[in-house]
Amino acid sequence: MTCEERRDALFLxxxxxxxxxxxxxxxxxxAEGCPRCLGALAESQAALxxxxxxxxxxxxxxxxxxxxxxRIALETRLAEVRAAPAGEARRDWRTLALAAGLAAIVAxxxxxxxxxxxxxxxxxxxxxxxxxxxxxxxxxxRRVEVSGPALGFQGRGLLYWDYHSGGCYFRATEMQPxxxxxxxxxxxxxxxxxxxxxxxxxxxxNHEATLLTEMPRSIDMTGQVAVTLExxxxxxxxxxxxxxxxELSF
Amino acid sequence: MSERRDDLTLMELVARxxxxxxxxxxxxxxxxVFALCLRVLRNHAEAEEVLQEVFWELWRSSGRYAxxxxxxxxxxxxxxxxxxxxxxxxxxxxxxxxxxxxxxAVVAAELGNDARGPSALSAALxxxxxxxxxxxxxxxxxxxxRAVTLxxxxxxxxxxxxxxxxxxxGTVKTRIRRALLRLRRVLVGVQDxxxx
Numbered sequence: 001m002t003c004e005e006r007r008d009a010l011f012l013x014x015x016x017x018x019x020x021x022x023x024x025x026x027x028x029x030x031a032e033g034c035p036r037c038l039g040a041l042a043e044s045q046a047a048l049x050x051x052x053x054x055x056x057x058x059x060x061x062x063x064x065x066x067x068x069x070x071r072i073a074l075e076t077r078l079a080e081v082r083a084a085p086a087g088e089a090r091r092d093w094r095t096l097a098l099a100a101g102l103a104a105i106v107a108x109x110x111x112x113x114x115x116x117x118x119x120x121x122x123x124x125x126x127x128x129x130x131x132x133x134x135x136x137x138x139x140x141x142r143r144v145e146v147s148g149p150a151l152g153f154q155g156r157g158l159l160y161w162d163y164h165s166g167g168c169y170f171r172a173t174e175m176q177p178x179x180x181x182x183x184x185x186x187x188x189x190x191x192x193x194x195x196x197x198x199x200x201x202x203x204x205x206n207h208e209a210t211l212l213t214e215m216p217r218s219i220d221m222t223g224q225v226a227v228t229l230e231x232x233x234x235x236x237x238x239x240x241x242x243x244x245x246x247e248l249s250f
Numbered sequence: 251m252s253e254r255r256d257d258l259t260l261m262e263l264v265a266r267x268x269x270x271x272x273x274x275x276x277x278x279x280x281x282x283v284f285a286l287c288l289r290v291l292r293n294h295a296e297a298e299e300v301l302q303e304v305f306w307e308l309w310r311s312s313g314r315y316a317x318x319x320x321x322x323x324x325x326x327x328x329x330x331x332x333x334x335x336x337x338x339x340x341x342x343x344x345x346x347x348x349x350x351x352x353x354x355a356v357v358a359a360e361l362g363n364d365a366r367g368p369s370a371l372s373a374a375l376x377x378x379x380x381x382x383x384x385x386x387x388x389x390x391x392x393x394x395x396r397a398v399t400l401x402x403x404x405x406x407x408x409x410x411x412x413x414x415x416x417x418x419x420g421t422v423k424t425r426i427r428r429a430l431l432r433l434r435r436v437l438v439g440v441q442d443x444x445x446x
Binding site: 008011012015017043044045046047048049050051052053054055056057058059060061063064065067068069071072073076217 | 280289306324328383384426427433
């Protein structure tokens with residue numbers, strides 16, 4: 001079959017109207033990178049998309065634009081939080097190494113770095129607090145109690161979920177110090193039970209931990225939230241029974 | 251600057267994380283994207299969610315857009331149709347599961363939210379382009395138009411269309427193919443709006 005003869009088939013392929021044998025033949029040809037047929041496919045896809053122009057545009061409600069802007073602002077803030085160094089007690093090794101190395105050379109320079117790190121830590125805390133307040137104050141906020149007594153655990157948690165922006169703020173209190181070599185990890189699971197890691201919960205001196213995160217988009221109306229104790233802080237699936245558990249639902 | 255070139259600039263800015271550029275694209279194209287979502291989903295709340303998802307996906311994955319494969323508007327429309335049909339298929343699966351479980355089988359579609367209603371924004375769409383699309387659809391017989399509409403806008407499978415129209419599967423299949431190829435002859439070569 002010549003490329004010219006494939007034109008009709010490409011249009012039907014773009015419309016998902018080809019049967020398996022024809023579809024496979026065409027896929028194999030496209031995989032060879034034929035520029036003429038790839039161009040014709042793009043042309044067909046664009047032509048099919050133009051069918052949508054049959055509909056009359058409808059102005060969407062303003063809340064959609066607002067929610068989109070809120071989601072982008074949340075993402076930006078989370079990126080800022082992640083990019084900024086942790087607080088003084090949690091400063092990462094690179095900052096420490098850099099500060100220590102420079103201190104050996106220029107004490108004044110190290111002092112300036114430490115000051116800058118402290119300022120950034122304060123900024124980070126402020127952003128985190130501000131973002132958490134936005135989530136908690138949202139009219140789309142859902143509050144989920146996450147408890148442990150039934151699981152023989154004294155700690156408890158509250159998840160604040162802004163289901164419009166996807167922002168989540170989790171706060172655990174009265175948490176027992178984790179066993180040596182283990183950390184608390186927060187998880188979500190969707191309605192099919194697939195685990196989705198949210199992040200590590202680092203306990204403060206008052207036995208509390210907070211985490212600002214985003215609800216995975218695969219969680220629609222129902223799901224679960226859980227905390228487990230993990231040996232591997234980077235675990236991608238829980239390996240232990242939850243110590244805290246709650247149900248996400250509307 | 252033409253709309254397409256302007257869109258291209260905005261898409262480049264979105265790829266560089268310019269939220270203002272995304273907002274400009276939203277203001278320009280959301281009425282068409284929303285109308286398409288409504289047309290496919292026939293549910294206002296779901297259409298709002300998919301509209302937000304489409305622009306969120308554009309924000310998160312703007313690198314996937316390739317200008318040589320079509321305008322930003324065509325890209326958004328393709329995305330909106332695909333995501334809306336995903337929802338329709340998911341909804342059907344849920345309804346089937348509910349029916350199997352003996353629960354309410356069908357959730358009534360929201361009435362009064364039909365995207366085909368009059369809109370003050372209709373003038374914003376390129377009149378000539380819209381006329382050509384309508385002319386292309388008018389080339390089809392009523393039965394062809396109905397079958398293509400059920401397939402393209404409502405995401406029904408051939409078997410579902412055959413059941414809905416009370417016609418043999420083979421007839422429906424042939425009719426859709428014939429109709430699409432007739433549409434191709436009219437639509438391919440119709441320039442995308444704002445190319446000038």
